Amino acid sequence: MKSAAAHTIHTMISWLLKAVWIAGTILVLLALQPLLQSGAIIDPYWFRILLLMGINVTLAVSLNLINGFCGQFSIAHAGFMAVGAYTSSYFTLHALYTPVRNLSFAQQATWMIGALLVGAVTAGIAGFIVGIPSLRLRGDYLAIATLGFGEIIRVAILNIEEVGGASGLSDIPPLSSFFWIWLIALMTIALSRNLLVSSHGRAVLAVREDEIAAEALGVPTTKYKVIVFAFSSALAGMAGVLAAHLDLSIYPSSFTFLRSIEIIVMVILGGLGSTTGAVLGAALVTLLPEGLRYVPAFTVRGYVVEMQAWRMVIYSLLLIVLMLTRPRGLLGGMEWSWHGLSRIGGRWFRGRPSDRNLPPEEQGEGDLL
Amino acid sequence: MSRRQGSGIRDPGSGVGDQEPGVRDRGNPGALLRLESCTRAFGGLVAMKDVDLEVHPGELVGLIGPNGAGKTTVFNVITGIYEPTAGKVLFDGKDISGRKPHQVARAGISRTFQNIRLFRALSVMDNVRIALHLRHRHSFPAALFRTPGVANEDRAQTEEAHRLLEALDLGHLSGEAAGSLPYGEQRRLEIARALATHPQLLLLDEPAAGMNDQETDRLMEIIREIRRVFGVTILLIEHDMGLVMGICERIYVLDYGEVIAAGLPEEIRADPKVIEAYLGVENDEL
Ligand SMILES: Nc1ncnc2c1ncn2[C@@H]1O[C@H](COP(=O)(O)OP(=O)(O)O)[C@@H](O)[C@H]1O
Ligand SMILES: [Mg+2]
Numbered sequence: 022m023k024s025a026a027a028h029t030i031h032t033m034i035s036w037l038l039k040a041v042w043i044a045g046t047i048l049v050l051l052a053l054q055p056l057l058q059s060g061a062i063i064d065p066y067w068f069r070i071l072l073l074m075g076i077n078v079t080l081a082v083s084l085n086l087i088n089g090f091c092g093q094f095s096i097a098h099a100g101f102m103a104v105g106a107y108t109s110s111y112f113t114l115h116a117l118y119t120p121v122r123n124l125s126f127a128q129q130a131t132w133m134i135g136a137l138l139v140g141a142v143t144a145g146i147a148g149f150i151v152g153i154p155s156l157r158l159r160g161d162y163l164a165i166a167t168l169g170f171g172e173i174i175r176v177a178i179l180n181i182e183e184v185g186g187a188s189g190l191s192d193i194p195p196l197s198s199f200f201w202i203w204l205i206a207l208m209t210i211a212l213s214r215n216l217l218v219s220s221h222g223r224a225v226l227a228v229r230e231d232e233i234a235a236e237a238l239g240v241p242t243t244k245y246k247v248i249v250f251a252f253s254s255a256l257a258g259m260a261g262v263l264a265a266h267l268d269l270s271i272y273p274s275s276f277t278f279l280r281s282i283e284i285i286v287m288v289i290l291g292g293l294g295s296t297t298g299a300v301l302g303a304a305l306v307t308l309l310p311e312g313l314r315y316v317p318a319f320t321v322r323g324y325v326v327e328m329q330a331w332r333m334v335i336y337s338l339l340l341i342v343l344m345l346t347r348p349r350g351l352l353g354g355m356e357w358s359w360h361g362l363s364r365i366g367g368r369w370f371r372g373r374p375s376d377r378n379l380p381p382e383e384q385g386e387g388d389l390l
Numbered sequence: 391m392s393r394r395q396g397s398g399i400r401d402p403g404s405g406v407g408d409q410e411p412g413v414r415d416r417g418n419p420g421a422l423l424r425l426e427s428c429t430r431a432f433g434g435l436v437a438m439k440d441v442d443l444e445v446h447p448g449e450l451v452g453l454i455g456p457n458g459a460g461k462t463t464v465f466n467v468i469t470g471i472y473e474p475t476a477g478k479v480l481f482d483g484k485d486i487s488g489r490k491p492h493q494v495a496r497a498g499i500s501r502t503f504q505n506i507r508l509f510r511a512l513s514v515m516d517n518v519r520i521a522l523h524l525r526h527r528h529s530f531p532a533a534l535f536r537t538p539g540v541a542n543e544d545r546a547q548t549e550e551a552h553r554l555l556e557a558l559d560l561g562h563l564s565g566e567a568a569g570s571l572p573y574g575e576q577r578r579l580e581i582a583r584a585l586a587t588h589p590q591l592l593l594l595d596e597p598a599a600g601m602n603d604q605e606t607d608r609l610m611e612i613i614r615e616i617r618r619v620f621g622v623t624i625l626l627i628e629h630d631m632g633l634v635m636g637i638c639e640r641i642y643v644l645d646y647g648e649v650i651a652a653g654l655p656e657e658i659r660a661d662p663k664v665i666e667a668y669l670g671v672e673n674d675e676l
Contacts, residue, residue: 035538212534219533219540220519220526220547223512227520230509237469237503239495239524239587248530 046207054200068199070311072267075202076260077303079209081287082296083256086213088285089294090222091249092229093156094164098257099280100171103273104147105140105258106265107184110193112139113266117194133196136262137205144258145251147174152250156243171281179273189272190265197266205259213296225249229294279333286336290343292350297357302350309335420483422447422623423468423499423591428477428487430460430467437463439647440477445591450617450624452638454631454658456667460647461627462504465593469501470494482590496524500589502580504596504627510569514560514579517568518551521586551586557619558582558612574605578612585620592616594626598633606630610637631668635659643667 057068084098113136124132155166184190216222227235228242235242265271287306291298313335316328328335347353421444430438437460445451453461466472468479470491479487481497489497500521509517526547528540555561558578563571568579577597584592597613598606614637617624628634634641635655643651643658645667651658658664 032538035541039535215536216534219536219544220523220528221530221533223516223520224523226512226516227509227523230512231507233471233491234503234507234509235520236471236491237495237501237507238521238583239492240520241490241492252530252534 047204050200050203050207054198057199070307072197072199072202074304074307075199075206076264076267077284077287077307078206078300079202079260079263080257080284081291081299081303081306082206082209082213083253083260084284085288085293085296085299086216086225086256087249087253088288089299090217090229091225091246093246093250094160095155095167095250095253096164096278096281096285097151097167097171097174098253098284099276099278100151100174101144101148101254101257102261102264102280103174103178103271103276104254105144105261106271106276107178107190107261108143108258109136109140109262110190110265110271111184112136113194113196114190114192129196132194133201133266136196136266137201137259140258140262141255142258144261145255147258148251148254149247151254152247156246156250168278168281171278175273175276178276187273189270189275191270193265193269193271195266195269197263202263202267205263209256209259210296210300217296221245282333283336286340289340289350292352292355295350295352295356297355298350298352301352306336421445421480422449422482423625424480425464425468426478426480428464428467428474428479430463430472431475437647438467438474441644441647441649443642443649443652445623445625447590447623448617448621450613450626450637450639452634452641452655453625453627453644454629454634454641455644457629459644459667461644462595463647464644465501465595465627468494468593469499495587495589498588498590499593500584500587500591501593502577502584502595502597504599506576506580508568508576508580508583510567512568513564514555514566514568514571515548515551515564517579517583518554518586519547521583522547522550524587554582554586558585574601574609577601577609581612581616585616585622589622592622592624594624596627596629598628598630606633613637631659 056062057071060068063071080098080102084095087093087095113132116135117132151167151170155163155170158166178184179187216225224235224240225245227238227240228245232242261276264275283306287302288299289302290305291300291302310329310332313328313332318325318327320326343350423443423445425441425443427440427442428438429436429440439460441460441464443453443464453464455461463472467474467487470486470489470493474487477487478485481494481499484497486494486497486499509520512520526543528537528543532540552561552564555564558581560575560579560582563575563579568576571579577600581592581594581597584594594613598609601609610633613624613626616622626634626638635658638655641651641653641655641658642649643661643664645663650663650667651661653661
């Protein structure tokens, strides 16, 4: 047993290390911001893609919490993103009278944090309210219910004149930036991975694996589903805040279920139940339309075919091919780790034997009963 | 099998098994578990009818009966998976009928399943650590930020899970995916996992099903030892009467959802109703 003093010192050092990590990350992002924005390293076009990628990483990693780790298939993420985008924009539009250009960095940061909190809390509450009835359902029924709720949120917004109806909100203050987008993306990844290695996170995995067994071991399954759903929604809300304050105008049509499906494609592409996979999927899906831009338009029987317009079709084909060749996604549920990196050259992604996401190996004997 | 013979249970050390059988009895003659004319119907089918059953602290009680007699249904009613259609389930004097399964687990009842229900894709270690969840103390936000307290608790959980796995001779498998274990080990892991909740009452649903004679013998050894080391009261379902006769102190016999006999193994063995129930189904069970 460690003495109380040693314990306290250990705790303080742990906190200190954590603080150093966070401060370091913030400093690096702050230093990168002007460097990247200046166009010296990447041109503005790719800079913008980097920003969109950060938002997509937040969306995919947060959706993976509910779809991948908790095993509850939800198609409502764009709806919660919309809640965050709209409430925070309404908040900044009405509360922020001073033109943003005249704000100091500290003031801007304060407003951004305020907007993020507004978006996260409202989207989290929306997730909680939607989650309670929907999460009683399973499988396809849950997917359909969440799809419905996502659309209800969008149609509700469409019919609220106060937030512009179909013409949306514009002149939103430009508070979002590379720094904030990637800070939230990295935070989402960190929180997600912290959760997974905790007792709460293992309870969440238990819900995915076998609800009856989880209950029998004292895991309140419904509670966990609702908590994870609300938390995941809150993160999606933050992504909405960042997107709104980047694009400066938002429309209900930006948050249709097609957007939700795009996020699901990211998660499935990378491999359900892997944070690394969600990041990879988000990166790929962000880059895909840009890649398609380079495919020249061609004509088939007089019709001009532009690959960009066929994005959703390409997603579908991509998913079908993936399901046929790598049903568990590109990473097959494995996670990236420093330790894995340091092992045999070339093997960047590693599945530890203790990896909680190993595919279940079917045992013939298991069928005896 | 190359496994060493005899008792496989090592004392898991501090934290587990620090309570003697019957300690919870507090001089109260009441049963730890009491079913009062419990009935459970599925539509027209009455799977469990007016079942009265008592398990006293420290006992090892058997529940037997032919296939489809309603034994598993009894467990499902006790653990809250099904609500009794009529009657009451009392645990430690409190009415627990109608509670959710996780609340029943929290109250101190743990179980295994006839069709093994491990978290197959998770490691052996994680299977046990999930069962330690009941006694964890940190909030969800604390876990998100992985406060030092969470990290410490995590280490403690890993250590305790490891002790438990060692005690059940599964220590060397802690990194394996639970679903990849051989059948007998899966059954043992399920018992280890159930014990990790520190139950007062352990319900074992056909723990020997699908095992060969050697494995069954070893399992009986393990069950006896678990009771001694962990001080847990056990209610055990078994299809095979031989096993039950060997280790149970008292036996209930269920047929068509009703208790047709209850008593000491010798009494049960000689009971004409029991013989008939078993003869009616499978001749060689006795
Ligand atoms: N959820 C259920 N729905 C309908 N019938 C059930 C259900 N569970 C059990 N039964 C029926 O109840 C009877 C008793 O089943 P069970 O308790 O599993 O028997 P045992 O464990 O003794 O073999 C069987 O006829 C079974 O089909
Ligand atoms: Mg049964």
